[in-house]
Amino acid sequence: MKNVLITGGAGFIGSNFVRYLLRNEPDLQIINLDALTYAGNLENLSDLPNIERYTFIQGDICDFSFVKQTLEKYQIDTVIHFAAESHVDRSIVGPASFIQTNIVGTFNVLQAAYNTWSKSENKNNFRFHHISTDEVFGSLFSTDPAFTEITPYDPRSPYSASKAASDHLVRAYYHTYGLPITITNCSNNYGPYQFPEKLIPLIILNALQGKHLPVYGDGKQVRDWLYVEDHCEAIHLVLKKGKLGETYNIGGENQPTNIEIVNMICKFLDELKPASSPYASLIEHVPDRPGHDRRYAMNIDKIKNELGWSPKHTLANGLRETVEWYLSNIDWVNLITSQNNYQNWLNKNYQNREEIK
Numbered sequence: 317m318k319n320v321l322i323t324g325g326a327g328f329i330g331s332n333f334v335r336y337l338l339r340n341e342p343d344l345q346i347i348n349l350d351a352l353t354y355a356g357n358l359e360n361l362s363d364l365p366n367i368e369r370y371t372f373i374q375g376d377i378c379d380f381s382f383v384k385q386t387l388e389k390y391q392i393d394t395v396i397h398f399a400a401e402s403h404v405d406r407s408i409v410g411p412a413s414f415i416q417t418n419i420v421g422t423f424n425v426l427q428a429a430y431n432t433w434s435k436s437e438n439k440n441n442f443r444f445h446h447i448s449t450d451e452v453f454g455s456l457f458s459t460d461p462a463f464t465e466i467t468p469y470d471p472r473s474p475y476s477a478s479k480a481a482s483d484h485l486v487r488a489y490y491h492t493y494g495l496p497i498t499i500t501n502c503s504n505n506y507g508p509y510q511f512p513e514k515l516i517p518l519i520i521l522n523a524l525q526g527k528h529l530p531v532y533g534d535g536k537q538v539r540d541w542l543y544v545e546d547h548c549e550a551i552h553l554v555l556k557k558g559k560l561g562e563t564y565n566i567g568g569e570n571q572p573t574n575i576e577i578v579n580m581i582c583k584f585l586d587e588l589k590p591a592s593s594p595y596a597s598l599i600e601h602v603p604d605r606p607g608h609d610r611r612y613a614m615n616i617d618k619i620k621n622e623l624g625w626s627p628k629h630t631l632a633n634g635l636r637e638t639v640e641w642y643l644s645n646i647d648w649v650n651l652i653t654s655q656n657n658y659q660n661w662l663n664k665n666y667q668n669r670e671e672i673k
């Protein structure tokens with residue numbers, strides 16, 4: 317790796333990864349290409365180390381010639397593709413942008429990478445790494461075994477269907493054209509700089525404002541949660557040691573229900589920023605998300621056994637660090653929530669959901 321293009325590097329995981337790579341790879345140049353949609357924000361990158369090795373370019377991956385020119389101009393040898401529309405609820409309300417960015421956009425980045433790679437004199441040093449999700453595998457019953465890398469795809473939301481399509485395209489470029497690719501499918505991430513539409517930051521911020529804590533349905537949906545820094549470490553390892561053409565599952569090896577997550581957050585807040593009554597009294601069950609997947613679980617034996625990676629954070633210490641981060645970064649929170657129609661989105665998504673008694 318010399319010149320790395322990161323797409324979506326102003327989003328939650330992408331910005332954490334930019335920071336991680338600048339800290340852990342002393343020689344490379346990072347080009348961050350991001351459209352700065354509502355989910356991307358340069359404030360997520362305000363404290364970068366080694367800034368002289370970092371360039372930001374605002375642009376849309378749906379614009380093929382722009383992506384192609386960027387790869388050529390910066391002599392990119394490694395593409396790490398994070399850019400996506402990433403929120404399931406938004407994909408239910410408006411799926412079109414998910415089709416554009418996640419499918420057409422990924423196709424553009426792949427095609428641009430293929431153009432650069434096929435003309436390169438140093439083909440062996442090129443890599444396209446695609447960031448994907450456990451949601452492509454569908455939903456598990458409580459007794460089903462965890463997803464492995466060969467679990468058949470069964471996406472059930474416009475978000476997961478568009479991510480599944482992008483994974484298929486990435487594999488097609490490997491099998492058809494020989495483009496050197498790797499893919500990681502990861503479980504739910506949490507940690508610093510996550511846009512507060514997702515469960516964990518939404519609950520933290522609502523609690524701090526004394527608002528209701530909306531829990532979909534009975535709250536017994538099961539997820540696997542990974543601290544974002546652990547995800548960054550796993551991606552880095554796959555870039556260094558992963559086998560071309562292969563997929564690696566990444567997860568936190570935990571199986572809490574959503575209601576357990578919400579109660580854990582309330583418990584940390586009761587301790588770190590006590591209010592007049594326990595935060596859990598704000599919990600409100602609201603009608604479930606349509607087609608809501610009941611359970612995800614990741615089998616991470618492959619990345620453990622082949623590459624020697626496992627998560628460093630337990631759910632309890634990762635969640636505690638996350639609550640502490642949001643408490644000490646109120647300026648970031650205020651800025652993010654004052655922009656991009658954040659409150660309008662919350663009203664649109666939650667306003668018409670009545671409380672379930």
Ligand SMILES: NC(=O)c1ccc[n+]([C@@H]2O[C@H](COP(=O)([O-])OP(=O)(O)OC[C@H]3O[C@@H](n4cnc5c(N)ncnc54)[C@H](O)[C@@H]3O)[C@@H](O)[C@H]2O)c1
Nearest residue numbers: 324326327328329351352353355356376377399400504505
């Ligand atoms: N958040 C999770 O729990 C999770 C879990 C597994 C996989 N993933 C995957 O990881 C990746 C990053 O997720 P995230 O949570 O950081 O997402 P995010 O929504 O926080 O960030 C996405 C970034 O992509 C940018 N972007 C969106 N459309 C673009 C376009 N057309 N052109 C250029 N940039 C564009 C946005 O501006 C934003 O900076 C996604 O591919 C997502 O599917 C996320």
